[in-house]
Amino acid sequence: MRLVGIAVGVGVALVLSGCGQSVDGQPEVSGAPLTKEQLFDPCGVPESALVAAGADPASKDDNPFSVPRAEWKGCGWNAGDHFISLFTTANTMQEVRANDYLHDFKDVTVGDRKATQYLLGTRTPPNQCGLAFESSQGTVLLQASKFIDDKSPTDPCTLANDAAPHFVSVLPR
Numbered sequence: 001m002r003l004v005g006i007a008v009g010v011g012v013a014l015v016l017s018g019c020g021q022s023v024d025g026q027p028e029v030s031g032a033p034l035t036k037e038q039l040f041d042p043c044g045v046p047e048s049a050l051v052a053a054g055a056d057p058a059s060k061d062d063n064p065f066s067v068p069r070a071e072w073k074g075c076g077w078n079a080g081d082h083f084i085s086l087f088t089t090a091n092t093m094q095e096v097r098a099n100d101y102l103h104d105f106k107d108v109t110v111g112d113r114k115a116t117q118y119l120l121g122t123r124t125p126p127n128q129c130g131l132a133f134e135s136s137q138g139t140v141l142l143q144a145s146k147f148i149d150d151k152s153p154t155d156p157c158t159l160a161n162d163a164a165p166h167f168v169s170v171l172p173r
Contacts, residue, residue, distance in 0.1 A: 034090040036070060040137035040172050042086030043075035053166035055079040081152070083145045084163050088138040096132050096139060110164040117157060129156035131164050137172040
């Protein structure tokens with residue numbers, strides 16, 4: 001289990017490494033970029049949303065980065081045979097799309113929300129997939145990560161897309 005957590009942490013670190021620069025279009029409040037305190041708190045999602053998505057609320061990891069991240073907040077949970085993680089960042093959707101660790105971007109709709117689906121990393125077949133949502137409280141990312149030793153043919157994007165409807169109503173607009 002520790003190996004799985006380390007693998008998720010490494011994946012998160014690699015995702016974050018490409019999202020450190022500010023660009024035009026960054027979410028703003030009163031003309032200034034959002035601060036970490038203004039970001040949506042992923043750890044505050046209702047337990048009912050977690051349970052509906054198949055996540056175990058008692059497994060909450062409120063430090064998925066292993067090191068503090070100035071422009072990010074995040075939380076993760078075990079969800080049976082995979083992890084579900086929620087992150088929020090002051091980085092823009094443009095910066096998310098510019099991150100070369102992310103690929104195979106696809107516009108999708110979850111409920112009444114537009115999102116960008118993406119795969120993470122270079123593993124074949126992929127074991128991590130995410131959905132990014134723009135919001136007034138930063139860019140919110142929902143990710144599904146299969147356990148590192150999982151050899152099942154389950155597409156991680158199926159896991160992310162199955163979980164997303166249970167969170168979309170609690171995400172800021």
